[in-house]
Amino acid sequence: MMGYELMTARMRRGEMTLGEKLWQVSWSFILLIAILAAIGAVMLYSAANGSMDPWASRHISRFGIGLAVLLVAALIDIRQWMRYAYWLYALALVLLVGVEVRGTIGMGAQRWIDLGFFQLQPSELMKVTLVLALARFFHGADLSDVGRPLFLIVPLMMVLVPVALVLKQPDLGTALMLMAGAGVLFFVAGVRLWKFVLVIVAGLGAIPVAWQFLHDYQKQRVLTFINPERDPLGAGYHILQSKIALGSGGLTGKGFLQGTQSHLNFLPEKQTDFIFVMLAEEFGMLAGMALLFLYVIALIYGLAIALRARNHFGRLVAVGVTVTFFLYVFINIAMVMGLIPVVGVPLPLVSYGGTAMMTLMLAFGLLMSVWVHRDVQIGRRGAYDDG
Amino acid sequence: MQKDGDRSKVFARRVVLLGGGKALLVSLLGARMYYLQVMEADTYRTLADENRINMRLIPPPRGHIVDRFGVPLAVNRQNFRALVIAERTRDLEQTLRAFRSLTPLTDYDYQRVLKESSRRRSFVPITVRENLTWEQMAVIQVHAPDLPGVIIDEGLTRDYPYADLASHILGYVAAVAEEDITGDDPLLELPDFRIGKAGIEKVYDLPLRGKSGASQVEVNAVGRIIRELRREEGEPGHEVQLTIDIRLQDFASRRLGEQSAACVVMDVHTGELLAMASMPAYDPNAFARGLTNQEWKTLASDPRAPLRNKALAGQYAPGSTFKMVVALAALESGIMNAEQTVFCPGHLRLGNHLFHCWKRGGHGHMNMTSAIEQSCDVYFYEVARRIGIERIADMAHRLGLGSPLDIELPGEASGLIPSKAWKTATLGQPWVQGETLVASIGQGYVLATPMQLAVMTARIANDGLAVRPTLCRQAVVDGGLVPQSPPSFDSIGVSRQSMAVVKNAMWRVVNGNRGTARRSAIDVDGQTMAGKTGTSQVRRITMQERQSGVRSNEDLPWEFRDHALFVCFAPAEAPRYAVSVIVEHAGGGSRHAAPIAHDVMLETLRLDPSRNRVPGQTAAIPRDAPPDAPRTQNGGAEMAAGPATGTNDGSPPAGGPLQ
Missing domain, CATH: 3.90.1310.10 (Penicillin-binding protein 2a (Domain 2))
Structure with a gap:
């Protein structure tokens, strides 16, 4: 009893040993994401026509590395994350400008920096650091501050600068995810609803202008989304084949390794963006629903952590991470089911691809850090003057 | 702290709202999944199969x-x-x-x-x-x-x-x-x-x-x-x-040779066609392979029309081969009998028109038999004048002329048998008697195909059964094949006596002393042939041409020369086969068509399988007879070879156009 009291007191002050921190990590959550990654490995095994090569084995090893990243991030004190939030954001911004400049100079639309074992996309890093930066900003803000429109100019700029850079790459999907994630942070930070309405109305008004700036292939995607049968052999082909694969899977699916749409290559990019379709074709709607259910549990974890955290920074980070995760899931599944245009967002933890995996594991690491340091109290002015 | 509490409350409220929003969106995904995978599953399953399965x-x-x-x-x-x-x-x-x-x-x-x-x-x-x-x-x-x-x-x-x-x-x-x-x-x-x-x-x-x-x-x-x-x-x-005997078809085609000609061989009892040759022909292999433009042009523009089946689609004035029709019409009308004579001075005057006989000096007194034997035109002018065009037209139709015979091939021509009603309807003019006279010798408006002439001959040879030609042992019914029903033909209603007169006269054409085709007589085991020559005028030689030296048919350009015709049946004693031959722009029928018919008929008899079994049997050729049986068994080969060449090359040149 005493030990527990002592420990919570120390937890409140953030004085935990490494072992205590490890004990605090939510291992059930780790198990949940491991199950998701395992589902991914199974589907990648099927996508390679029953082979671990080339995708499933690398998926597993990347998950291993990701797990290490997660744990390291989880053990770092939440106050340290807060302290370096702006610096990390600035670093991501510099890298973003860097690939932009380098891409313009030589290599076309290059969006990544090669780190050997995986390719770092600054835009992915930005998804995490933007959450950190905004969380830090709103951590120090009263509701009355948030109520002043002028006060919102700084965080707005923090969002719009990277969004503009990402749009220029051009990567519509990431830009939308950045805006949506940031929007949610503004929302939970207490920005009044009428301001969102105002921004959305202004945004809708800007659509005709924005249309001019879209690349042809992006216009195609939007037009094809509005009417997929417009061009069944061209741009609409992917959505149509994806829907055929889903629908023909039915309730219980065609069986492992038996998906005709995926194995006969009618389904595009079955190992990355369309892997959910492959799952639903081979194992049916029941498996699709089950996967969705696992994601929902993960989301509940995230929101529960957000509600449980005592410090505002942690709450905001938890919400930001959860929202980013949710956006991945929703955009991907909605896209392959023909609900929204194809924007090229992978299915978290299941799709093959190192960048998104690392982004997510880092984000989950932050979430875990919030959980581990949930009782740490952080002063209004920030971590360093707290003492 | 109070402010922080407010902030927390707002935060908590909004996180719950956010969770609700997410739940809504996830439900949307679930609903969509249900729609695609359960409600529309059958549609998409079909589409998936269409995708992957190719027929x-x-x-x-x-x-x-x-x-x-x-x-x-x-x-x-x-x-x-x-x-x-x-x-x-x-x-x-x-x-x-x-x-x-x-x-x-x-x-x-x-x-x-x-x-x-x-x-x-x-x-x-x-x-x-x-x-x-x-x-x-x-x-x-x-x-x-x-x-x-x-x-x-x-x-x-x-x-x-x-x-x-x-x-x-x-x-x-x-x-x-x-x-x-x-x-x-x-x-x-x-x-x-x-x-x-x-x-x-x-x-x-x-x-x-x-x-x-x-x-x-x-x-x-x-x-x-x-x-x-x-x-x-x-x-x-x-x-x-098919009912065709390819050996006979082969022989007939080769015998016609390079000429623009047609030849039909028909079983007079069953209507089966044993040969139907039309020359020149084309090589169907070239069509199966695909013709070049040049090949097609050559074929299509050839004046001898290799693409046309002259036996079915060629319409010719039947000339004197039509005289049997007039003779039968006269006998059946009761207006004339076979023995009544007509004097032929070489022409017949009708009003202020002179109708010439082919023989300048005239034939003298002619009865029906001698008029057919010597093909006297004046006799038939007179007969036609007496019986009129309607009786002639009626008999022509009964003998198979003037309408298609419904053979199993496309492109059959109907021929033409003129009548008063026909002329009023198509030309809007009244019939004049001179046209009856011209029609009586198979000229003027009268047109017939070689197939129709063979049918006409067959109907005379079989004593008036309305035999119809057939080319195939099976018929197409609803896209499938059924065996042809065995033939049963109605009578055309001509008395045997009338037929006997005409058949005898036709026998004399070939076998009589003055017969126009006497050089084409045959004698195979005592079996003989009966026939009738015909020459169909393509264009009259004008007075100007006569004066400028054009005397005979040979002096005219090819396309203006007469067509040579011959129809025959054999054995005359028990008729089994009818043959018709037409050679376009060749000249007189006795010289240019009869020898061909003679050779073809000899070959027909030689190939007749029944001749090798029971002599004199009149049944149709057994359907299951082996193809080589006749060739190996009898001496018909020498018989066919001898007269054939002899008639071709050894005949003395005729003095003028014979009829």
Whole structure:
């Protein structure tokens, strides 16, 4: 009893040993994401026509590395994350400008920096650091501050600068995810609803202008989304084949390794963006629903952590991470089911691809850090003057 | 702290709101999943199968066409093709060069293969060469290791072993044209498929075609075949048996030779056609292969019309072969009997018109028999004047003239038998008696096809049964084949006595002392032939031409010369075969048509299988007789050879146009 009291007191002050921190990590959550990654490995095994090569084995090893990243991030004190939030954001911004400049100079639309074992996309890093930066900003803000429109100019700029850079790459999907994630942070930070309405109305008004700036292939995607049968052999082909694969899977699916749409290559990019379709074709709607259910549990974890955290920074980070995760899931599944245009967002933890995996594991690491340091109290002015 | 509490409350409230929003969106995903995977599952399952399953048609082998003894006239020949699959070669050009060193390959084909391979997916086979000989195929197969990617494929091509001997009967097959795609037979969509475009090939196309088989294959997104799922064997096309005896068809065609001519041989009891030759003809193999523009132009513009079946579609003034019709009409009318005589001074005056007999000095007193034997025109002018055109037209129709005979081939002409009503209806003018006189010698408006003349002769020979010609042992009913029902023909209602008079007169044409075809008489085991000559005037020689030295038919340009005709039946004692011959622009019938008919009839009798069994048997040729039986068994061969050449070359030149 005493030990527990002592420990919570120390937890409140953030004085935990490494072992205590490890004990605090939510291992059930780790198990949940491991199950998701395992589902991914199974589907990648099927996508390679029953082979671990080339995708499933690398998926597993990347998950291993990701797990290490997660744990390291989880053990770092939440106050340290807060302290370096702006610096990390600035670093991501510099890298973003860097690939932009380098891409313009030589290599076309290059969006990544090669780190050997995986390719770092600054835009992915930005998804995490933007959450950190905004969380830090709103951590120090009263509701009355948030109520002043002028006060919102700084965080707005923090969002719009990277969004503009990402749009220029051009990567519509990431830009939308950045805006949506940031929007949610503004929302939970207490920005009044009428301001969102105002921004959305202004945004809708800007659509005709924005249309001019879209690349042809992006216009195609939007037009094809509005009417997929417009061009069944061209741009609409992917959505149509994806829907055929889903629908023909039915309730219980065609069986492992038996998906005709995926194995006969009618389904595009079955190992990355369309892997959910492959799952639903081979194992049916029941498996699709089950996967969705696992994601929902993960989301509940995230929101529960957000509600449980005592410090505002942690709450905001938890919400930001959860929202980013949710956006991945929703955009991907909605896209392959023909609900929204194809924007090229992978299915978290299941799709093959190192960048998104690392982004997510880092984000989950932050979430875990919030959980581990949930009782740490952080002063209004920030971590360093707290003492 | 109070402010922080507010902030926390707002935060908590909004996180719950956020969770609610997410729950809504996730439910949307679930609902969409339910819609796609449960409600629309059947639709998408069908679409998925359509995606992956391709039906490949297996074309059935086309049915053969055989003659009355089963000799194949239209068959399918194996066509060996060399194909190359680009993805199986190490280097396509290298393979092609190796191929070239073994088998000739034109530069054009070489370039074509390279061009096609750049356009198509690499697993699609490309034809390198067609129609390989067996030796070439063997060479290629032996050198297979040097020819990676080359495969030999075996297709079927239509082949007509007798080439142009029966082209007008058989017709030909050719590629499917847009307008041919009417039914729902998927075979028509195949690029290599051929359908019947003329003749028996066209009329019997459905039964000959057969039913297509199908192979269901699973393909991937780029169309590569993964495996065969199901196979359904088709049904090969049916065999069609003709009544033609190809040996006789062969003989008749060769006997007509280079002339623009037609010849029909018919069984007078059954109506079966043993030969129907029309010359010149064309090679149907060329059509099956595909004609070049130049070849087509040559064929289409030839004045001797090789594409036209003259036996069926050629309409000619029957000339004096029509006189039997007038004679029978007269006898049946009761207005004249066979013995009544008419004096022929060489012409007949009607009003202020003179109607000439072909013989300048006239024939003197003629009764019906001698008038037919010597083909006296004046006698028939007089008879026609007495009985009138209507009786003549009626008898002509009863003998099979003036309307199509519904034979199993397309393009049959109806001929023309004029009457008063016809002339008023088509020309809007009243009939004049002079036209009756002209019609009585088969000139003027009267037109008949060689087929109709053979039918007319057969109906006289069989004592007035309305025999109809038939070319095929089976009939097409609902796209399938059924055996022809055994023939039963009504009587045309002409008395035996009248027939006997006409038949006797026809016998005298060939066998009488003054008969116009006496040089074409035959005597096979005491069996003789009866017939009638005819010369059909294409254009009258004008007074100007007479004065400028044109005396006879030979002095005119080819296209203005007379047509030579001859109709006959044999054996005269127990008629079995009727033959009609027309040679366009040849001259007189006795000199240019009768000898051909004579040779053809001799060959017909020689080939008659019944003659080798029971002499004098009058039944039709047994259907199951082996094709070679007559040739090996009797001495008819020498008999046919002798008179045939003798009549051709040894006959003395005639003094003028004989009728």
